[in-house]
Amino acid sequence: xxxxxxxxxxxxxxxxxxxxxxxxxxxxxxxxxxxxxxxxxxxxxxxxxxxxxxxxxxxxxxxxxxxxxxxxxxxxxxxxxxxxxxxxxxxxxxxxxxxxxxxxxxxxxxxxxxxxxxxxxxxxxxxxxxxxxxxxxxxxxxxxxxxxxxxxxxxxxxxxxxxxxxxxxxxxxxxxxxxxxxxxxxxxxxxxxxxxxxxxxxxxxxxxxxxxxxxxxxxxxxxxxxxxxxxxxxxxxxxxxxxxxxxxxxxxxxxxxxxxxxxxxxxxxxxxxxxxxxxxxxxxxxxxxxxxxxxxxxxxxxxxxxxxxxxxxxxxxxxxxxxxxxxxxxxxxxxxxxxxxxxxxxxxxxxxxxxxxxxxxxxxxxxxxxxxxxxxxxxxxxxxxxxxxxxxxxxxxxxxxxxxxxxxxxxxxxxxxxx
Amino acid sequence: xxxxxxxxxxxxxxxxxxxxxxxxxxxxxxxxxxxxxxxxxxxxxxxxxxxxxxxxxxxxxxxxxxxxxxxxxxxxxxxxxxxxxxxxxxxxxxxxxxxxxxxxxxxxxxxxxxxxxxxxxxxxxxxxxxxxxxxxxxxxxxxxxxxxxxxxxxxxxxxxxxxxxxxxxxxxxxxxxxxxxxxxxxxxxxxxxxxxxxxxxxxxxxxxx
Numbered sequence: 001x002x003x004x005x006x007x008x009x010x011x012x013x014x015x016x017x018x019x020x021x022x023x024x025x026x027x028x029x030x031x032x033x034x035x036x037x038x039x040x041x042x043x044x045x046x047x048x049x050x051x052x053x054x055x056x057x058x059x060x061x062x063x064x065x066x067x068x069x070x071x072x073x074x075x076x077x078x079x080x081x082x083x084x085x086x087x088x089x090x091x092x093x094x095x096x097x098x099x100x101x102x103x104x105x106x107x108x109x110x111x112x113x114x115x116x117x118x119x120x121x122x123x124x125x126x127x128x129x130x131x132x133x134x135x136x137x138x139x140x141x142x143x144x145x146x147x148x149x150x151x152x153x154x155x156x157x158x159x160x161x162x163x164x165x166x167x168x169x170x171x172x173x174x175x176x177x178x179x180x181x182x183x184x185x186x187x188x189x190x191x192x193x194x195x196x197x198x199x200x201x202x203x204x205x206x207x208x209x210x211x212x213x214x215x216x217x218x219x220x221x222x223x224x225x226x227x228x229x230x231x232x233x234x235x236x237x238x239x240x241x242x243x244x245x246x247x248x249x250x251x252x253x254x255x256x257x258x259x260x261x262x263x264x265x266x267x268x269x270x271x272x273x274x275x276x277x278x279x280x281x282x283x284x285x286x287x288x289x290x291x292x293x294x295x296x297x298x299x300x301x302x303x304x305x306x307x308x309x310x311x312x313x314x315x316x317x318x319x320x321x322x323x324x325x326x327x328x329x330x331x332x333x334x335x336x337x338x339x340x341x342x343x344x345x346x347x348x349x350x351x352x353x354x355x356x357x358x359x360x361x362x363x364x365x366x367x368x369x370x371x372x373x374x375x376x377x378x379x380x381x382x383x384x385x386x387x388x389x390x391x392x393x394x395x396x397x398x399x400x401x402x403x404x405x406x407x408x409x410x411x412x413x414x415x416x417x418x419x
Numbered sequence: 420x421x422x423x424x425x426x427x428x429x430x431x432x433x434x435x436x437x438x439x440x441x442x443x444x445x446x447x448x449x450x451x452x453x454x455x456x457x458x459x460x461x462x463x464x465x466x467x468x469x470x471x472x473x474x475x476x477x478x479x480x481x482x483x484x485x486x487x488x489x490x491x492x493x494x495x496x497x498x499x500x501x502x503x504x505x506x507x508x509x510x511x512x513x514x515x516x517x518x519x520x521x522x523x524x525x526x527x528x529x530x531x532x533x534x535x536x537x538x539x540x541x542x543x544x545x546x547x548x549x550x551x552x553x554x555x556x557x558x559x560x561x562x563x564x565x566x567x568x569x570x571x572x573x574x575x576x577x578x579x580x581x582x583x584x585x586x587x588x589x590x591x592x593x594x595x596x597x598x599x600x601x602x603x604x605x606x607x608x609x610x611x612x613x614x615x616x617x618x619x620x621x622x623x624x625x626x627x628x
Contacts, residue, residue, distance in 0.1 A: 038552060042559030044586060051558045052586040094500045096586065099568075156424060216454055218445040238555065239547040241532040247594050254461050265589035266548065270555050281441040309590070316464075322445070325456045356442070 033115025036108055040101060047119040050304055051269060052096055054089075056116050066113070070106050072098075216324065222281060222356035223318035227298075228291045230278055236350035237275060242342050249342075253330045260299045260312040267295055271303055281354055320357050321346075327363075328417050337382040338375070338406075370411035374403035383409070489514050489597040494575075496583040504579070511575030515601045518609075526606035529599055533591060534607075538563050542610050558587045563607050564614045577604045 044052040063069050063085070071079045072086055076098040080086040090097065163186075186192045234240050243249055248256030273288025280286050296303070300311030323329050334340045343349060347358025359365055377383050377393065384390075386409060392398040410416060448454040459465055465477070484490070494508045518526060531540060537560040539546040544562035548554045563569050569577075581600050584590040591600065 034552075038559055039562070042552070043561060044558065046557045049557050152427065155427070214446060216446075216448040216450075218442075220442045221445045222442055223445070224443060238536075240536055243532045244536060244594070257462060259593050261590060261593045265591070266556065268589055269557050269587045274555060319462070322454070324453045325458070326453055 032108075033111035033113070033118075036104075037112050037115050040104065041112065044096075044098070047116055048121055053093060053098060057119070057121070059116065060113060066110070069113070070109055073100075073104055073109055074102050075100050217360045217362055218320075218322070218357055219360035220356050221320055222354055223320060224280075225318055225354070226315055227294045228278075228280060228286045228288075228354070230288075230353040231349050231355055232351055232353045233273075233275060233278065233288075242349070249331045250336050252332055255331045257317055260295070260315060261309055263295055264299050264301065264307060264309075264312075267292055267299075268301070268307055271296075278353055320355060321361065323361060326418055328419065337380070338373075339380070340373075344369075366417070367412055370406040373406050375406055375409060377404055487598070489601060492578060492582055492597065494579060505576070505585075508575045508579035509573045511573075511578065513574040513578070513601050513605065515598075515605045518602065518605055522602060523606065523609070526599075526602040529595065530603050530606050533594055534603065537588075542607065560588075564611050570611045570615070574601075574604050574608060577607070 041056070045054070045056050047055065047057050049055050059069070060066065063072075068079075068083065068086075072083075076086070076090070077100070080090045234245075235242060245258035245262050246255040247258075247262075248254045271289070271292055273292060275288070278286045278288060295315070298313050298315050299307065299309075300313070301307045334345075335342070345359050347356075349355065375383060377386075377390070386404070389398065389404050389408070393400055393404070398404065405411070456463070459468075468475070482491075492508075492511065494504050494511060497504045535546055537546045537548050537556060538544055539549075539560070542563040543565065544560045545551055546554075546560060548556040549558075549560055552559075561569055578600060579585075580588065581591050581595070581604065583592075595603065
């Protein structure tokens with residue numbers, strides 16, 4: 001009986017609480033308002049930004065009466081006939097006419113209007129500052145410097161000790177009465193000269209051969225681009241597929257550099273950068289919004305006006321990956337037929353702010369991969385003509401765990417890439 | 420002794436300065452004729468060709484249709500404040516009635532790459548770029564499944580929007596061929612039908628017939 005009563009009590013308290021909550025209308029309404037706003041209005045309106053339609057902040061100050069707003073939302077075209085302000089709006093945003101929402105009740109519109117009031121202006125709460133990568137980098141630089149200085153100091157100490165040793169020996173020789181030999185200065189000492197010559201020869205040979213091999217290879221090449229375009233922000237944080245921009249990668253030889261049109265697909269609306277702070281390789285902070293403005297210059301786009309694509313000029317990106325003229329490389333062959341991931345050759349692009357060349361793109365690197373990589377033979381129409389291999393795989397003549405490498409289907413033949 | 424220490428300190432500083440970890444230049448090549456093509460390759464600057472007396476057409480003749488491509492869309496883009504073309508596009512019929520399993524998979528792949536980023540993998544208008552208002556995209560992308568406006572929209576009108584852009588959405592004509600655009604629209608229609616069939620099984624069966 002007692003527990004029953006207690007239950008009833010708490011139930012009553014609960015209903016009272018929820019009642020009082022629903023009575024504090026503004027916040028509760030604003031909650032519903034947010035969902036209502038997103039389902040009905042957000043396609044064309046933002047609170048603090050002009051999109052297809054006007055920014056909605058302060059909308060109530062612009063209209064004399066809430067009742068007028070109800071009428072407008074229920075039937076924009078009809079209401080505009082009898083209202084000068086609404087007629088002006090129509091003219092300003094023509095040819096776009098706001099969609100009518102006859103199904104929205106007055107209370108729901110109230111909720112939306114209340115929600116609009118609660119949205120803080122942008123810039124009120126800044127994004128959390130990311131850890132400064134420049135600090136980490138300078139710390140790394142300090143380490144190499146430290147090791148260098150240490151090596152130098154140790155070498156000097158060793159030299160001094162050797163000299164001290166020689167002097168001590170000379171002193172002891174003198175005391176013992178041994179005839180002292182006229183000391184040979186170290187730059188005429190044959191042992192010293194021999195050691196230095198050998199060391200110089202080894203270092204020189206190493207540097208020469210390394211330099212010769214590096215000719216024409218530009219691993220880690222990371223040019224400054226005309227616009228600071230961060231692959232990390234686009235492909236990493238915002239999860240845009242590589243092929244959204246590099247459309248050719250599935251269809252042809254070139255991966256293709258996206259046209260300004262593809263940039264503008266999103267950047268017509270996204271005109272400011274609000275993510276974590278970004279830095280260039282020199283450790284300076286980059287203003288993302290300014291970089292978007294640079295894109296607008298190339299596109300010939302003025303904010304708030306419709307974009308005329310014919311005014312756009314191509315962005316002259318600096319080419320990073322370059323193969324010499326005598327090598328044929330086809331992207332679709334690797335990505336579509338071979339089902340190779342982009343990252344295999346280009347590295348962790350989704351983590352690179354500024355892209356750098358990941359592989360050295362040398363012939364040895366290509367051949368190595370062709371020797372080791374298994375061809376995706378299963379369910380791949382491209383390789384259906386290799387009937388014998390398919391049969392051998394089935395009969396177990398070829399170990400299916402080892403599979404067919406690219407080299408086995410001619411991937412190391414000279415004329416596959418050089419013709 | 421002094422000489423040696425001066426030399427060693429000097430060479431050590433040179434070595435330290437030389438090895439900055441950011442490589443802003445591509446480095447040297449031998450035989451630059453081979454490394455950098457003498458022939459005009461993709462993305463080479465060919466703006467000065469005419470000065471050299473070389474005339475060529477870098478675009479195919481207007482109206483060229485490559486093999487396997489669908490016929491051109493008969494409706495032109497609206498100019499200025501006119502919206503008649505947008506409404507006229509309702510009449511255009513899709514050349515794709517049904518898709519094979521491989522085509523359907525390809526259409527889904529294309530949708531996820533090009534459209535899913537805004538309209539969502541579930542076609543609910545909540546892709547990673549919008550993220551319920553948290554993402555960088557300021558406008559709510561259209562809810563393709565679950566909004567009567569888009570479920571009733573004829574395929575021709577969808578094609579108009581995908582081709583020329585509509586409101587804040589840009590043109591996808593540079594990314595998707597005509598055939599691919601029709602395939603993606605067919606995919607969206609199929610998803611809409613599938614969702615309807617789930618909610619109203621009886622009505623759904625009639626609709627898919």
